[in-house]
Amino acid sequence: MSNAVSFLREISLWSVVLRLIMALFFGGLIGMERGSRHKAAGFRTYMLVCLGATITMLLGQYQSEMLNMCWAKYANVTGMRTDVTRFSAQVINGIGFLGAGTIIVTGHQAVKGLTTAAALWASACMGLVIGAGYYECVFLGFVLIFFCVRILNPIGTHLIEKSRYMNLYIEFESMDDVRAVATRLREYGIHIYDIDLDHGKQEEFRYPNAVFTMRLNGKQSHAEIIAGLFKLEHIKLIEEV
Numbered sequence: 001m002s003n004a005v006s007f008l009r010e011i012s013l014w015s016v017v018l019r020l021i022m023a024l025f026f027g028g029l030i031g032m033e034r035g036s037r038h039k040a041a042g043f044r045t046y047m048l049v050c051l052g053a054t055i056t057m058l059l060g061q062y063q064s065e066m067l068n069m070c071w072a073k074y075a076n077v078t079g080m081r082t083d084v085t086r087f088s089a090q091v092i093n094g095i096g097f098l099g100a101g102t103i104i105v106t107g108h109q110a111v112k113g114l115t116t117a118a119a120l121w122a123s124a125c126m127g128l129v130i131g132a133g134y135y136e137c138v139f140l141g142f143v144l145i146f147f148c149v150r151i152l153n154p155i156g157t158h159l160i161e162k163s164r165y166m167n168l169y170i171e172f173e174s175m176d177d178v179r180a181v182a183t184r185l186r187e188y189g190i191h192i193y194d195i196d197l198d199h200g201k202q203e204e205f206r207y208p209n210a211v212f213t214m215r216l217n218g219k220q221s222h223a224e225i226i227a228g229l230f231k232l233e234h235i236k237l238i239e240e241v
Contacts, residue, residue: 011061013136020137023047023054024144032159043156045118047148052122055129055141056092062134092124119149164216170229171207171236175199178210180232188225189217207236 027050031043122145129137170181178197185192194213200206216225226238 011058011065016058016137017140019054019058020051020140020144023050024148027051043159044148044152045114047152048115048118048122048145051141051144051148052118052125055122055125055137058137059125059129059134062129062137092121092128096121115149119145122148161222164218166212166214166216166222166225167241168212168214168226168229169209169237169239169241170212171209171238173207173234173236175208177208177232177234181210181212181229181235184229184232185212185214185225188220188228190225191215191217209237211241 024047027047028043030050031046126138126141126145129141172178172181175197178195182192182195192212192214194211196211196213198206198209200208216222220228222240226240229235229238
């Protein structure tokens with residue numbers, strides 16, 4: 001057992017495959033739990049961040065091994081003592097500012113762009129691996145990142161639709177209508193955790209609105225709840241956020 005673990009700690013093709021798949025799996029498990037609770041960072045975001053961090057760590061180990069083996073004689077001849085990991089560290093720090101620019105909070109108080117930022121960061125990590133010539137990690141890393149971004153999108157949407165946690169953005173004609181919505185939700189057996197109210201602004205033609213954070217009893221689907229609320233009078237807009 002100890003020999004097998006020692007082998008997997010070395011930099012080899014099988015070690016790279018195992019580590020990247022573990023990052024995908026365990027990051028996805030954490031993201032699945034967060035997504036089921038309707039948090040902003042969900043299934044794919046956690047996968048991509050865990051995957052990018054694993055790729056970066058693999059790159060650091062690869063560079064260290066190359067400096068001590070294949071590149072050792074050139075470093076001794078030239079007297080080079082440069083820490084090559086500093087360059088990748090600067091890229092990781094810098095890409096954070098670029099990724100932050102893709103994250104926005106919408107007018108409905110919903111956070112958007114987290115998965116895009118995570119994909120951007122993971123792509124930057126993959127670019128570092130390409131630049132280092134770590135080809136075994138490059139191709140598998142690309143496949144897994146593409147898998148997260150493209151293939152897993154319907155799965156993430158399905159998890160949100162089946163979640164027992166729900167956030168609804170609702171616009172009314174007046175703030176007096178909030179009580180009618182809350183009463184209807186309680187009739188469905190829904191537990192309301194929080195109501196974030198906004199009185200709106202007449203000069204900006206904004207209706208009064210509220211974001212309801214709640215937990216479903218498991219009997220109704222999200223679509224049925226939204227359809228039931230639309231039957232109330234004075235409701236202008238309902239969106240799940």
